[in-house]
Amino acid sequence: MSQTSLNAEQQHREKLILILAFALVISVMNSTMFNMAIPTITKEFNLQPSQAGWIVTGYIIVYAIGSVMYGKLADRYKLKNLISTGLIIFAVGSIIGFTAANFEMIVAGRVLQAIGASVMPATSMIIPARYFTLETRGRALGMTSAGMALGTALGPIVAGLVTSFISWHYLFIISLFALVTLPFFRKYLNDETPKENAKTDLIGAGLLAGTLALLLLAITGSSLLCAIVGALFLLLFVRRITSTKEPFVQATLFKNKNYTVAIIVSGLSSGIGFGIPYLTPLLLQGINGLSPILSGLIMFPSALLAAALGKKAGKIADIKGNNFLTYTALLSFFLGYSLLSFMAGLSPLIIMVVLIFACIGQTFIQIALANTVSRTLPAEQAGVGMGVFMMINFIAGATDTTLISKVLEIKHTTLHLNPFLQDQDSLNFSNIYAVLALFIIVVSLIYTSNFRKASKLKFHSKNIN
Known part of the structure; x- marks a missing residue:
């Protein structure tokens, strides 16, 4: 292949990953925006927190199943056709949600959105695996993670503006911007030959x-x-x-010990990470009394910084290894949640600064563990293995969201996990943040016991060579 052809192919891949990153921004925004709107919807329809939580939980469950389903369907159908179908279903769900007159219609719209939008997490793993080499995959994953982090950053701001000045109904209309990517996906994705015998x-x-x-x-x-x-x-x-x-899920995958441990660590980390976009708006609006727009402004800087560092994190993973990035992420995670556990309820400006640690940890751990999991799989199991990886992350998120919403219904509690808590009105929030911080320690121990030795062996092997 000539140098000109190689350069053209490289430009082709770069454009494709940029389109994917933009689509992921909209996909993630669609999730985080409704986290900001839940307090408003809860009041409007007189719901319990655990009921309103199904706006997020129902979405995540379907999103989790769909992420694996589309991964499997990608072996049977052209990826560009799957993306087209997914984005159209996503648009239909958005229209239903926009016209919703009751809570049940909101959930129905969200479920349809999830059926369509779940094509994106599958695509975010398939495109780096198919179009990028192992040496450049970290950078590609860095771009997709940056897109996710940017969506996380923009979601609260957009949701706050729309909910405060128009209506939460219009959050469904904003989601329709995902359709902009459709013609570009159809242009830049190859016409792969699907496997005729693949089944779902x-x-x-x-x-x-x-x-x-x-x-x-x-x-x-x-x-x-x-x-x-x-x-x-x-x-x-x-x-x-x-x-x-x-x-649907190959049991043989779990015979691979490294893979099994990696997705357990990833699932726990993902569940911990959902404490940021779901719990923080409830804290800022319920305890600090902020409006949705002010809550979004408080959450924006940390998420934006995490998005800006996402691409750099991918390069760090390629150069210094996943272990370095993982430990950096876990330390940042732990600092963020530990500080939140005794600063919950204090000045929103303090919360804004502390969120920087938590958001950076969340973004970095996504990149590090995606890389770790992908390297534990043989080529023939990469597609389904990464699909299960994504599904486990979303299942963990749904479980975490459900448990948090249930704990928040406790009105009076004597449990006081953090003796340094400054604001007693935020005791429930403090306890949840403290438990999440403890789980980060558990994740660190599991990861260290299974992957640190392997890293040392690789480093020793390189020195010998």
């Missing part, structure tokens, strides 16, 4: 979705019946993936 296990997907929904309903509604039926669905799902030739 819809029964397995349904059983997993049912398991998640029922178990989370058991938590929010304190329902023993939902817990029992959810456990039954889980048993049926396990039986399905161990007895079907082409299951």
